Amino acid sequence: MKRTLPLILVFIFGIMGIVPYYIPHGGYQTLDNMVRNDFLRILSAFAIVLGLGSLMKVHIDKIKKHRENWPYSYVLIIGFVVSGFIGLFGGIEGNGMLPTSIASFKFDIETLYLNIIVPLGSTMFALLAFFMASASYRAFRVRSLESALLLSAAFIVMLGVIPLGDRISPHLPTFAQWIMDIPNVASKRGITFGIALGGLATSLKVILGIERSWLGGKE
């Protein structure tokens, strides 16, 4: 029963997920919205409790056992408690029951998010530029015919999109654009076809209970 019930539920909800694409009737669409939005939201709410519980457990355990870099776990736990307290009692924009500003210094959730989380995220994103440089260096080393082709294509495309390329030859930007529009798009579409069919087959296998690895079991 422990395995059968999830399989039955997956079959029912899987079929229910396909049907709304073909039945536009309002009654069914409302039911579909309810399952997709309301049910999933309730499920997520329970899962968030479990998820945060696991995160706290990992870090409390880290502090207890003095694992590597354990003091940073204090930062996480204090951050969690403080932001949770401010969010619950101070409101998102400082409109809660407790004050979230001292003179012009604000510390409501929105201010914290915009001034801490967003800049930190941007910092990580900015690192991508350096990682791209190091990855390009590795990718463009000529070790085989394929990598030589890759290097040549990349070189042409890079030259084609800068003013120097046009100075070298007026045909270079056109050729660079051709590489981007024809061979590049053709290969992308090939992969996309495979992804679409693979996705359909995977869904079918899961709905019919043929694929059961997600249950941690075999056929």
Next chain:
Amino acid sequence: MTILLLSGIFTLAPPTGIQAYDTPDDRGGSITIEWQLSSNDVGIEGYEIYRSEDGVAYEMVGFIGQGRGRYQDETDDNREYYYKVAALRDTVRAFSSSSQPVMSRPQLFDLGATNLFIAMIIFCSITLYFIQTARRGKKFEIRKIAGLDAVDEAVGRATEMGKPLLYCMGVGLVDSIATIASFNILGAIAEKTGQYETPLIVPTSDPVVYTVAREIVKESYTSIGRPDLFDSDKVYFVTDSQFAYASAIDGIMLREKPAANFLVGYFQAESLILAETGAMTGAIQIAGTDNVSQLPFFVTACDYTLIGEELYAASAYISQQPLLLGAIKGEDWGKIVILSTLLVASLIGLLTKFPILNLFR
């Protein structure tokens, strides 16, 4: 002559041929109104759409700019409406005649999706046929997928080095097909790591994904008779913030120094940050995603990459279960059908005047 010129300036031709009909293939609550543009269309501001329930008293329900002859009105179902359209220039209005009465109703089947429905039925039938063939005992071969052959090597290396394996599922939610494929691979890898007693770290970016991943790892250990190996501290939720998650995974890679990193699931811009950090630590890296724009980053920075559909085939490949292999065979035949259809449609489109593209809309 002067009278003719003046009448050309001051008269305004109304829109003609007004047609109102229930918007097809929708959930009801909508009527589409179409009309022939006024012959003075170039000089007008636009068209006002008027509606009446009795064909006598009309009220304006919408406005649309010049050059456009179609409008969708929101309505109550099963109630009759009449429509008129007026061309508007300054304060002058030229009204069309009234439309026939029309009412909106919800449709039971989206006829516009018939082609998709037929394609889905054909593809599912092919897949089911091959699954059934596999069930009857026919064996199917699957081509070598280097990235999946390397799974054993990765697990073996981690075991020899006494280091953990890191399994990262990306930032996809539980409804992403890449995440579902990643669950399938996680189950197979958890079994393998369980057999060698190699620690498996699974940090997740979504609470629902976390709960499913946790159960998968637990069940996989149980299925090989080693439930004691499951450590709840190794499968955990980190954050749903994209770059905070990337930063956390980078930290794990640098602190724990896993012998192998699996980056399998749905990834966005963080893919290269993760893959490059992993490459720096010297771990074997096996990646797979169905996000085409991130594939080049994985191909560049990882040892093996599962490209697109290889990700979905992974579970069948690792487990070698006949039914799953049958489904892969069905997928291949599905591709042959699609390619043949495209080829035939292209030839018909090029050589004849038959509006073949309409069949695919």
